[in-house]
Amino acid sequence: GIQVEQSPPDLILQEGANSTLRCNFSDSVNNLQWFHQNPWGQLINLFYIPSGTKQNGRLSATTVATERYSLLYISSSQTTDSGVYFCAVEQRGNTPLVFGKGTRLSVIA
């Protein structure tokens, strides 16, 4: 099956710093989503981005489908950005989402 690799596995930032999280996948995909898992366990959908670039406030994401990677940018990080960020891909219609192992982000004041 498709492989999803996220890097780095852990990241510690000072409040106000910027960061880039990466997701590599081993095959073509129909769907790619970025999620933030909060301390209570809920997966919050950040972006649905099978290709192209999207922005939402301090967050933006870019997926280069032909090169099989996606990037999540966090600018001016805040302590509330802490948590685990997951990339998940759907290889084609009617197949389940496959998750990477996540990037654990800690933003310190």
Add this chain to the structure above:
Amino acid sequence: KAGVTQTPRYLIKTRGQQVTLSCSPISGHRSVSWYQQTPGQGLQFLFEYFSETQRNKGNFPGRFSGRQFSNSRSEMNVSTLELGDSALYLCASSLGPSEGYTFGSGTRLTVV
């Protein structure tokens, strides 16, 4: 609009018991998927239902089962609980293939 609702939020069960978890999808969403999250294995796919039919199944033993009702609400059942079944169980709903998934808050199951 209301999000994906999972009940209960927390559950403690004894080895050998069975448990039923519930998931109500976003109104209009006909696809419901279930995932198990553990520290060691990460997020693993359990099964997906679409219009009351199981469309996909992950690599879990037969003790794990599920169903979907005509109103798209879904339940999953785990029989003969084992300590290793302790996990966060997450449900997601979607309009359909390649439409993006929205997750509920999860049910945290502890087996003692």
